[in-house]
Amino acid sequence: MIREDVPALKVEGLKKTYSNGLVALDGVSLEVGAGQFFGLLGPNGAGKTTLINSIVSLARPDSGNVKVFGKDAFAEYKEARRMIGVSPQEINLDKFLTVEESLIYHAGYYGVEKKKAKERTEELLERFALLDKRKARTSTLSGGMKRRVMFARALVHDPKILFLDEPTAGVDVELRYRLWEYVRELNRGGMTMLLTTHYLEEAEELCEEIALINGGKIAAQGTKADLKEEYGARNVEEVYLRVVGHDVA
Amino acid sequence: MTLLESAFNRSFRTLLGREILRFVRVWTQTLIPPLLTSLLYVVVFGVALGGRIREVDGVPYLQYILPGVALMSLITGAYMNTSTSVFDAKRERYIDDILISPMSDAQIALAYTLGGTLRGLIVGVGVFVVGTPFAGAGVSHPVLLLLTATTVAFTFSALGVVVGVVSARIDHVTFMTNVVIQPLAFLGGVFYSADMLPPALKLATLFNPIFYMVDAARYATLRASDTNPYPTLAIVVALAALAFAGAWWAMNRGPNLRY
Numbered sequence: 001m002i003r004e005d006v007p008a009l010k011v012e013g014l015k016k017t018y019s020n021g022l023v024a025l026d027g028v029s030l031e032v033g034a035g036q037f038f039g040l041l042g043p044n045g046a047g048k049t050t051l052i053n054s055i056v057s058l059a060r061p062d063s064g065n066v067k068v069f070g071k072d073a074f075a076e077y078k079e080a081r082r083m084i085g086v087s088p089q090e091i092n093l094d095k096f097l098t099v100e101e102s103l104i105y106h107a108g109y110y111g112v113e114k115k116k117a118k119e120r121t122e123e124l125l126e127r128f129a130l131l132d133k134r135k136a137r138t139s140t141l142s143g144g145m146k147r148r149v150m151f152a153r154a155l156v157h158d159p160k161i162l163f164l165d166e167p168t169a170g171v172d173v174e175l176r177y178r179l180w181e182y183v184r185e186l187n188r189g190g191m192t193m194l195l196t197t198h199y200l201e202e203a204e205e206l207c208e209e210i211a212l213i214n215g216g217k218i219a220a221q222g223t224k225a226d227l228k229e230e231y232g233a234r235n236v237e238e239v240y241l242r243v244v245g246h247d248v249a
Numbered sequence: 250m251t252l253l254e255s256a257f258n259r260s261f262r263t264l265l266g267r268e269i270l271r272f273v274r275v276w277t278q279t280l281i282p283p284l285l286t287s288l289l290y291v292v293v294f295g296v297a298l299g300g301r302i303r304e305v306d307g308v309p310y311l312q313y314i315l316p317g318v319a320l321m322s323l324i325t326g327a328y329m330n331t332s333t334s335v336f337d338a339k340r341e342r343y344i345d346d347i348l349i350s351p352m353s354d355a356q357i358a359l360a361y362t363l364g365g366t367l368r369g370l371i372v373g374v375g376v377f378v379v380g381t382p383f384a385g386a387g388v389s390h391p392v393l394l395l396l397t398a399t400t401v402a403f404t405f406s407a408l409g410v411v412v413g414v415v416s417a418r419i420d421h422v423t424f425m426t427n428v429v430i431q432p433l434a435f436l437g438g439v440f441y442s443a444d445m446l447p448p449a450l451k452l453a454t455l456f457n458p459i460f461y462m463v464d465a466a467r468y469a470t471l472r473a474s475d476t477n478p479y480p481t482l483a484i485v486v487a488l489a490a491l492a493f494a495g496a497w498w499a500m501n502r503g504p505n506l507r508y
């Protein structure tokens with residue numbers, strides 16, 4: 001049984017070396033409490049995407065342990081992955097499918113029964129204002145619409161924890177605010193959020209707890225308030241500057 | 250839940266369904282061209298040249314080549330399906346959505362492989378059915394023929410998965426088709442009996458796996474063949490197992506799939 005005090009995500013000593021010898025994760029340990037809105041901040045190339053990929057076996061870590069709501073992400077990958085939703089950094093929609101099919105097939109891959117999948121698809125199409133595009137092939141959509149389909153797809157199997165990998169990179173302001181509002185609402189409803197971003201305002205806006213990652217290592221971690229106090233900073237940006245040592249840009 | 254139920258669970262069936270949807274949706278590229286090409290073979294080699302070759306092993310020439318021609322289409326159909334589907338999915342990274350789902354690597358490999366197997370069978374059976382009125386005659390061992398056809402389609406479909414994964418560029422996929430599969434199929438005794446070849450070529454033919462497959466299909470259809478069909482079938486089954494092991498490996502360890 002999953003108890004309330006089991007963390008949503010527990011990462012211990014995760015190490016990942018790519019085949020070209022680059023050490024992308026150098027012993028990362030991290031705990032995300034159930035129901036938290038957690039931000040993973042770091043400059044480009046810090047290892048954020050590698051960390052997410054390692055949890056869902058898209059990258060193969062050299063060593064380390066990962067537990068998702070107490071389930072081992074590798075030994076019990078079926079149970080673990082069913083609880084995870086991923087909205088990847090890069091758009092990767094199946095070009096042979098329509099918008100509607102993208103959601104229904106994804107739900108099927110996650111074992112969701114047909115009727116439930118259709119209901120959830122309907123809700124999410126409405127939620128992301130995609131109803132009039134439901135029969136369109138994903139390859140014909142604009143960039144912003146593709147993003148919306150990606151978010152909807154990540155949610156259609158009702159994950160308990162959602163990985164949002166730089167969700168608002170290249171997204172227009174309106175969609176950004178709508179997305180912020182929606183993920184906040186999902187989080188209030190109990191869904192754990194792991195957001196990666198190098199956009200500090202986003203972290204300031206959304207996250208209670210923050211980890212700063214740099215060069216494959218966690219450089220600082222704590223609640224927003226604790227970090228500000230610890231580094232004598234007024235906002236997340238100042239914390240970031242003190243820890244990472246330079247600006248994002 | 251039994252082992253079978255969990256292997257063929259909803260996740261697996263959904264991916265298989267997606268593979269079928271894909272080739273049905275682009276049927277003008279996947280189902281029609283191979284039918285046309287094979288009909289051209291039947292016309293050119295059977296009807297036009299058949300008058301000169303009349304009989305091989307006591308069988309009218311068109312009848313003699315039809316099982317092999319159908320098998321060639323089946324092989325290319327099965328192979329093309331998985332190699333292009335997997336290659337596209339990898340190039341545009343939408344395969345990630347499948348790789349991070351709760352499916353096992355074996356399930357993913359099997360769903361892709363069976364999708365290609367089905368396309369190969371549809372095309373192969375289609376060619377056979379369309380060619381039969383021209384060639385005449387029926388099938389002596391239908392069960393053996395279906396078994397052979399399915400195993401052969403499965404083998405090349407699984408091989409297509411491997412090629413789709415390991416190919417870094419689309420030319421690698423087409424290279425395999427044009428430089429390996431097509432020549433082997435052409436030299437696999439589709440249009441002649443190995444007995445008609447000079448000894449050196451005949452020996453070379455014995456190293457061509459497609460030769461055994463064509464031969465088994467021909468035996469099952471016409472009872473005319475170069476070798477005993479049962480050891481042949483055993484070889485074909487072994488090749489299928491080997492190819493599937495390759496597809497499984499590709500999903501698990503293939504380059505640039507799971508980094």
Ligand SMILES: Nc1ncnc2c1ncn2[C@@H]1O[C@H](COP(=O)(O)OP(=O)(O)O)[C@@H](O)[C@H]1O
Nearest residue numbers: 018022024043044045046047048049050051508
């Ligand atoms: N497939 C790969 N092969 C080799 N190096 C990679 C690969 N993917 C990412 N990297 C490298 O690993 C480091 C971390 O990358 P990534 O996890 O994408 O960072 P972030 O998401 O924080 O921007 C970077 O230096 C990047 O260049």
Ligand SMILES: [Mg+2]
Nearest residue numbers: 048049050089
């Ligand atoms: Mg990234």
